[in-house]
Amino acid sequence: MTNWLPLEADAETISRQFPQPLMALAEGTVPALVLRGAHPAADCIQLMARFEERGYFSQDTLVKESQLSGGPYLDLGTSLGRVGADREKFFAHAERTHALFPRLFDGLADPVQTIYRNLNLLAGGKSVQTAKEPDGRRYGPAIFRIYHGEQGHRAHIDSVRRRSKAGYAVGRFTHQFAGVLCVQKGTVGGEPTLYRAKGEGEIEGVLERGEFGTYAEAHDLPRVQIELDVGDLYFFYTENVHEVPLVVRDRTRVVLAVFVAMSPEDEQIFVWS
Numbered sequence: 001m002t003n004w005l006p007l008e009a010d011a012e013t014i015s016r017q018f019p020q021p022l023m024a025l026a027e028g029t030v031p032a033l034v035l036r037g038a039h040p041a042a043d044c045i046q047l048m049a050r051f052e053e054r055g056y057f058s059q060d061t062l063v064k065e066s067q068l069s070g071g072p073y074l075d076l077g078t079s080l081g082r083v084g085a086d087r088e089k090f091f092a093h094a095e096r097t098h099a100l101f102p103r104l105f106d107g108l109a110d111p112v113q114t115i116y117r118n119l120n121l122l123a124g125g126k127s128v129q130t131a132k133e134p135d136g137r138r139y140g141p142a143i144f145r146i147y148h149g150e151q152g153h154r155a156h157i158d159s160v161r162r163r164s165k166a167g168y169a170v171g172r173f174t175h176q177f178a179g180v181l182c183v184q185k186g187t188v189g190g191e192p193t194l195y196r197a198k199g200e201g202e203i204e205g206v207l208e209r210g211e212f213g214t215y216a217e218a219h220d221l222p223r224v225q226i227e228l229d230v231g232d233l234y235f236f237y238t239e240n241v242h243e244v245p246l247v248v249r250d251r252t253r254v255v256l257a258v259f260v261a262m263s264p265e266d267e268q269i270f271v272w273s
């Protein structure tokens, strides 16, 4: 149990070690795949400057906290969890994100491409694409999450399949993961913690009651904290309990995140936010 450690390597090396790297995450062989320096740090810094210039960090320009999705933190992009209750609104919002992102990244390395390119190398030959419905409507490609001050993300799991979001195509897949690229490193200690515990059975109630911290201590659950530097990218299984601690940050944490869904027997891997 003590050797539940992230695998740190580049995508090619990881896929030589595991023919199906995502299944190694789903089966809990490793808690996370950590790709250091996946995106140029200089481009992350320039992107941050662009955000500040355009006022994207002001509390009023971004989608605000929703208790339903484990906030508080701010989003720049389209969140199925936050907007998906209204399908029309969700797909219209996603189109605006598809229009905005290329303008945002103009002249810089595209961080969405960095995530998709690396995921492709970890896909075990499957085809990676932004999630879409049978009628062709696209989901958001990725989302920036901005953690100011004391913001975080309480212990939770992410599973569209289990939350059965009213008939969304991504609900058909067996396994769900996240990919997270660090755009600005926040205060140390506020980095995500992953637990070796699926959010099912008695743990569901524990999460709902907000008692997971005590439970994890009492059961001595294996856990890892993933410390990221600017440009580092990591992937993990979101059906394991995880959290972004609510520490006091003197530096805002900014990440670009995607969800990823796959089934062993399905040739497609869907990516969305």
Ligand SMILES: O=C(O)CCC(=O)C(=O)O
Pocket: 145, 153, 158, 178, 180, 192, 242, 243, 244, 255, 257
């Ligand atoms: O930011 C992270 O590292 C993880 C965030 C997370 O769990 C989520 O967005 O659902």
Ligand SMILES: [Fe+2]
Pocket: 156, 157, 158, 178, 238, 242
């Ligand atoms: Fe999550």
